[in-house]
Amino acid sequence: MKIEFNVNPELLKLYNAFKAKGLTPRQKQTILLELHDTGTHDAHDMSGYDKDAKIEMVFRPPHNLYEHDDFSALQAIPRFQSTYVSRIRSIDELLERDKRREKDGFPRKIRVGRLVKPGKGGKDKIVIVPTTVEEKFIHDTSFKSSGEDAPSGGSGEGEEGEVIGEQPVRAPDGSGTGPGEGQGGPHEMESSAYDLGKILTEQFELPNLKDKGKKRSLTRYTYDLTDRNRGFGQFLDKKATLRKILETNISLGLLPDIDRIDSTRFLISPDDKIYRILSREMDYESQAMVFFLRDYSGSMAGKPTQLIVAQHVLIYSWLLYQYARQVESRFILHDTEASEVPDFYTYYNSKVAGGTKVASAFRLVNDIVEKENLVKDYNIYVFHGTDGDDWDADGKETIPEIKKMLVYANRVGITIAENGLGATQTSEVEKYTKASGLLDEKPDLLRLDVMKQDADEPRLIEGIKHLIS
């Protein structure tokens, strides 16, 4: 098989190494697909439009008749979008009501929804709102499953059959409306994630993470006599005071011979007295460290990434809420190599490209944990999301890393969102993880969740339950 030249030589080496060990045709195909992927990992941007294109781009789907109203048409009063804050106030009450429904024997009605508010320049905001729907008997107009949508009206020039506009199926650069693909300032992201977490714990009653170690409290103020003050105070620090006195007297020349100290000749200045005074200090120790690992290789394009990112948003939000932002999170992205990114925003928005080596991510986590000696102070949780493809098809590198990790980690949760490329086969990661027997050996420490690419939100949450319970 010939390989073209514009491929990353490092990757090529890797590929050849794997090839030498023997690959099935399917593995070869997936690897090659990723190898030739020319994508990069930049965050999304919206510059992808060809402005000179002859065909005009229609960004929004056309309005139907009933979407028009006098307020926006005549008085330019926009449809009022109430702020999220005003909604969250009543959320407790709503969820309480929802719980009641169940007791009364009716299905729950409140759902946690994510709205993507399209913004200028692609800066969509993601807002989380409680939603519901009033069910009625209504006609389903979308039942015709042909490639055409319901026709709309139009006006102006154009022959019959002529194409007059285009709308990308996926928004440019794969930044769709799906979870994890929208754009938001990091801050915006954070605050709504916090609210989502609140809703999640209330609604789904996710089990809490286990407490570990003595440092239970995550944040507290400790009042301690640690600040030093000269001249007056609550508690005389004798050692420090003596040192100070010595210092003073040395400079006064009252200590001629270091071997025979005659303290009776010492002068003591009022300033030499060092006192301890009360100080308020924040005890800022986190008890948990959560590693988010995401496969951002080429095969993750589209749905698998959306699912993984959506699930990680949910976990992240929930942690933010439950642990009042005191859980430390680390974010690691990997293709054939792993790298740590500074914040959730980058983690969330980086595009997919490149090949896949799951081991690299686990190795990086192991390195970080070792180097920073995290085991001593932290509960360590690792959540990994992938589509299950791995160039290292039998996990020769990955399994040892996982084993190493299980020694210290409180829980390792692996989510596989199938990409549908090898529809009927189980993915490599699933295969070798199962084959390793670790799942049965340490069911408490390692969890694996496999979902189809059409998984919906309830499925994601179920997945989280499985990973965390």
Place this chain on the structure above:
Amino acid sequence: MELIDQHTKKIMEGCKERARKVGLRFEDETLEYIVTNRDLLELSPKLMIPTLYDYWVHDVDVIKEKGRYELYPANPYETVINTRPAISFYNDNNPDWLNVMIFYHVLAHIDFFQNNLFFRHSWDYDFTGQALSDKRIIAKLRAEKGRWVDYVIEFSRGIDNLAGFHEELTRLNCMNITNGSKRMDFYFDVFLQSEKKVKTSEYLKEIERYNDCVSKFGDLAEQTFFAEVITKYPEFEAVLEKSTTQKPKQKMDLIQFLMENSEVLNKDENKWMKSVLQVVRKTSIFFQPQIRTKIMNEGWASYWHEKLFLQDDRIKGHEVEFARINAGVTSMPRVGLNPYALGMRLFSYIEEIADKGKYSIDFKRLHDAEERDQFDTHTGQGQDFIFNVRENLCDFMFVNNFVEQDFVTRHKLFVAGKRLNTAKMVWEYYVKSRKAEDYRQMLIDSLYHPPHIEIDMGKNTNNTLYLMHHFEEKPLVSEFIANTMLGIEYLWGGPVQLETSEIISTPTSQGQNALPGSLIPMKAEDTEPDVKWQRVLYTMEKRKLSKKTI
């Protein structure tokens, strides 16, 4: 909310004067309020009726994507509401000239509310007052019964789109235009059609025979006519006798039927539920005409605001600003539908055609294109004609009668199709058809149309309520069926069945994915798939839903 100031009110009164002069008719009193964003936040979930009853769903964002307008007959952002007096809402910083334009728009809406026959049932009372007393009833019940009130509201709202709006209108608009003979009416309207189920040709023959009788025998026509009828149908007199003694049966919609016949609702301790059902039904029926006259109502208002604004002597010098705003409101979108633009153009077109006398037999007999084009009898009846249209039609009739090829051609209208281009991964919008009939059909398809579901009395057995969904080549949204039926079961107190049609899911060839990870399977050139239908029967019993094919 506060009223507009005296200065602005004076402008409004000036507008009323001018609007009356051109023939718009509306009651003297109107109320205009300034609204802030905060007010809108409160008002929009309540469909701009400040006194509408409270319901928790109003506090939640309602999921919008799935046929929102099919679920709600009212626009939550109406500037003017159909009350007595009519209430309208304004931004507090509109300049005077803009207010003039909006006032004309609003006045035309009020004219429409108060003259279009589809609003007939709302003419005799003030809805805000009614709603206030309903709100108090519900608040009082809620204090007594707690959350159960909300369940009843929820379940009755689940079926409020099946409320018999047209039946209500029929009751009100029932005209007694018979020539006095009950026997004649019964023979032609009921006996021949429902009892004997005669063919159309025979029916026409009978009419002809009657007309013969009239021309031959004059006053004795009826007698002669029926002499023959009785020889043909000896039982006729007996059937007529029976029908006159029987009370005319009123057709009931689902909510009415439940109130009348549900054992649960008629238990003493549950009687309160009926008032909730009544409130929900009344509210739904009040809003129904709004959504059924969207194109006409907005078209009518736009037609008049443009016409009256340009004639108004008070605001000279703002023509350019007006033109900008007006174009924004009434320009035809390249793709999509705008009821303002479409309705306004259609009204103008109808006026012109009527002015030329083209809605006449003479014109319809012409075949020569040139002659048709030149045809003009200068009737001067255009204005009267459109006033008639605004009085008597709803959107369906408006579109169905008047969207014709000349109109479509003049405004360069077309049906815009949307298809997937798999090579470029884009949705393509294209000109699908410029034929009037296609355009008309597209419009009709996009109009509000709730499913036609009736109670099948013949199949109501053993305390089971049997609902029949009449087939109109559209299935119901399947994920809503369970909860809707759950609600009906609760209100009915026994098993509920729904007969409806569904598409037989044919195994679609699971094509290969076009791109890794993308969800759109590669497809051969789009061929219209053959849709096969089957009747299915849903049964909701003890809060469990089951389905079987029949």
